[in-house]
Amino acid sequence: MKNYFFVPVSVSFLLASCGANTSGKSNGSSDMDANTSFKQLSAGTNYVCGIALNGNVKCQGENDYGQLGNGSNSNTENSTQVTNLTNVSFLSASLFNTCFVSNGNAYCAGSNRFGQLGNGSTSDSYTPVQVNSISNIVQISTGTNGYTCALTNSGTVYCWGSLADHSDRLSYKDSPNPIQINSQLSFKNISVGATNACAVTNDGDVYCWQNIDNLPNKVTGISNIKTVSTSGLASCALSNSGTTYCWGDNRYGQLGNGSNNNSNSPVQVLNITNFTTIIASGWNSCGITSDNKTFCWGLGESGQLGNGSNNNSSTPVQVNTSESFSQVSGSQYAFFAVNKNGKIFAWGAWKLNGLNPTINTTPVQINF
Template sequence: MMRKTKSLFVFGVASLALALITGDVAAQEILITPADPAISVGQTQQFTATGISTATALDAGSYHTCAILQDATVDCWGLNDYGQLGDGTQTNSSTPVAVGGLRDVATVTGGGFHTCARLGDGTLRCWGRNIEGQLGDQATAGWFSATPVPVTGITTALTVTGGGFHSCALLQNGTVRCWGLNDAGQLGNGTVAPSLFPLLPNPTPSEVMDISTATAVSAGGWHTCALLQNGTVRCWGQNNYGQLGDGTPVPTPATSRPTPVPVTVTGITTAVAIEAGIFHTCALLQDGTMQCWGWNDYYQLGNQSAINASSTPVTVDGITPASLAPGAEHTCVLHRDGTAQCWGDNQYGQNGNGSPSGIFAPPTAVVTGITSAIALTSGAEHSCALLPGGRVQCWGRGLHGRLGNGTTTDTFTPVSVVGLGVTWTSSDTTVATIDATGLATGKNSGITTIGAASDGGSGGTTLTVQ
């Protein structure tokens, strides 16, 4: 889930003193098995690398990112002021750290300052900020939990999504339950709770009204949307920038417009996927086109219109993506050929195409060097891609270490997350080639060196082709 920042702290929370983690990263030794095998021309050999973690899925929160690993555990990196990295500390990390005590993870989601995961048995765990009850553990006191806690009463979740200060789960029966902050009706239960301090947390999941056939759910900053079986989309919560897409005129200047019950997004009847950003939302349609609605101050809706906001969906010019990843004031998409595109605000390099800071890119330039991505996710001011071999690359703002490359430096092109994934090489491709999964194919007689490398280390072995 993605959050908004400019020069302010995103959600109006008082500024905090944040520790930055920097320094050198120790190299890891990668062991390749089998060692020094021999095959015939035309035969294949599967190699395996140990001593390195490989990512299978990932999701970005506002200022942190988490990845599910091959053993169904989770690593996170970035801001950790409320324990959202789950390692039992409140220390920021510019490299991945393991979430404590978490196993059998099926999906993970990053929220504003918290993180949640669905386990294989349909239960949920959350960690991080809990002032508003977004961890769902019925706690009415306590600011945060730096380790995972169980969400109360949910045992049949299909997925979970983290919003700014709330969370929602899609259940097997097509209903949706939400918990946490409800100052704009983002829980969808027909009520609005005051946002004055002391806050009135909603730490117990409650059912969203009038939603019984949902197939997907996505939480934004202060709003939530659900995709229904019939291809329509319904949204609820804050509507001050038209992010609910129901055609209600956008007020000028923008003022709070809580909507505590789901409303239907205008004109969308064939959606196959949805994703919510901080103040805007996007849908992928059955014909392959993409539509977005809500805030548009940096042209994040992708239609190159100067209008500040749209309360009805607009078509993104020339884009037919495979998946969507809206951020705060930028939007990214993954194409079927594995390339990625981003547009909108670029002051920290979040468009990933090497353009100078501050240039608002239209949806034309591709993200530099991303040619075989499997998945894509966006945070407030950064984005990350999952690549073959379990590798992850990120770009945009590096503050708090959210790019995972061992630094806190902004980057305008993708950089590799330390210690995740492996790149396979063959020193002589006329003898044998090797693909991104480590499968080598003998081409001609000879000897080649098979290498496995990550930003955290490397290893090698010989392959003889007879």
Template sequence: MALIGTLMMPAAATGAATDDPPARLAAGNAHTCVLDGGGRAFCWGYNYQGQLGHSGTANRARPIAVRTHAGVVLAQIAAGDGHTCGLAKNGRAYCWGDGRLGQLGHGGVADQRIPAAVKGPAFTRITAGDDHTCGLGGDGRAYCWGSGEYGQTGTGDLAGRPAPVAVKGPAFTQVSAGGVHTCGLARDGRAYCWGNGVYGQLGDGGAANRPAPVAVRGPVFSALAAGRYHTCGLGRDGTAYCWGEGTSGELGDGGAMTRSRPVAVRSPAGVRFTTLAAGSGHTCGLAGDRRTYCWGEGGSGELGYGGRERRLTPVAVKGPAFSQLSAGDSHTCGLAGPRAYCWGEGQYGKLGDGNVAYRTVPVAVAPAKG
């Protein structure tokens, strides 16, 4: 059923705490998805592996409805490289798209062009990396599935998992999957990371891969955001910290160095963040002044300030006040009231505005079809 006018999504209050509303917007590698107010999923962009979930493989430059099972109402959406996952209100997870490494969690390694049920427990949150997926169980344990090549599933080995397995770590209140690593926030505010660590993105002071969680050598956090090769955390005072790959300025500390421990983002005077989103080579955050700031790689316009230069410290996005953000590979999207906006690289139609042009400032996502 087509939506009339704009994509209608309820506005969500921002907040740094782990009781933030579930993500209703997800920017993947080359595709983007959103949930409307009725729990229906819509996706757009690259679709070779079926990550748009409508049974075909054609790319789409504007939203198209995901063919969810009858009666399934989604509460959260997550997008990886070639796959997408949704979390239903009853805690059941569904995934679709590229399944060759087990990242769909249905017990096999076949692609799925429409959602397939994950063979696992009920989840309260779900997150997707490049080729792996993780969920937070109601028992506070983290579960991961898919590629384990670098230890990103946290099982203590490098084996792939076609269905959810428990992470060998403490109870978590949040879990965030990066490109080939994962991080979790424990109840005491300590952060733990596992998987690929060659750029220091695990934050333990080294550059080794870790197949099980290791503690981040930093302050206590209220939220985490894992990007492709870097990670960021939100301090309880609103200060943002980042670590890992920094050559594009994605750490926001004013330099372009890789860091194996958290460093404070050099925010504008008086700015305190409430939400962070980490992408491939850039990072964005919502601030208490209701403005959005981005930093890092800007060559595709993904920083949203109107130019295409990288920025080593946060720069204000030229757009409306957003309630949620999601950073992908060379593009960023946000929710402002009932509307979705995207900016950056438009290849494959991943900005959802009906064409494939680059956009250096936010543009509204086109009305959905299907």
């Protein structure tokens, strides 16, 4: 059996609303059980976290480095609340650490080997610690190799953590404190991949950079972009018109242009021109359309395209569900989504309890 070691993808967008709370409890309830409604989720490596409508966060799954933020490093099959954080507006889960935005401040928990918690140290933390020297944060994105970036309400981007390709120990260097990225540019959206990051300027241009240099380079051939999502292997950009463009590794068709040829420049995703949200993972991508349909493309061997098969697809295929999803997050082998009522669904192969993976080729609601 394949060893399902999930590489997460940072969510590059947050929906303003995910429907009504149908749990029968007030949104201010601290008793967050399986019926609690969520407004955002983010999938990490064998764990997942979600923000409830009351602003509290729950996580479940693997927790070796304290990435669940609940004060321990014990794995859990049941959702547990993140400690000492309320009014959370955004979160991003990654390999072994998770970051949050609360009241405009950034907090991170979990592994800190490369300074990715941003608090000036390299000590792990089982509870969220505040990132140094930045405020007015509206979005945060964590990468799988210990690189994290945050976006302020004024359009400034700060990054911290790993500043090297750790396959090359000679170039090893880190920054446990935030560093500003190009003060001449103003951004509105960010996404961090394995060893890179991309951001969209207020003018709709996309810039990407490697964590070893923090020097943004403009992506040519696309404009009028709303959001960007990168995994490190491939990146996708969504235009204001609903057209999606992808570039990078395409061995499984994750660029969505009907081929398996890699491309260093953006190519248009075929057949769908009304996406409202998109996300790129390492080997597959998904998007939600304006008529509430979800499509995925790329690697499908574990059912992660959600269409009832295990086949790859180099063009978007519709996820087989009657649910209307408002947000999606995922990895190479699984995707998690929030429906309009704030309930969480999953498809593909995932394991949140350290046991054998659960495999479903179409979305199923999970107990969260």
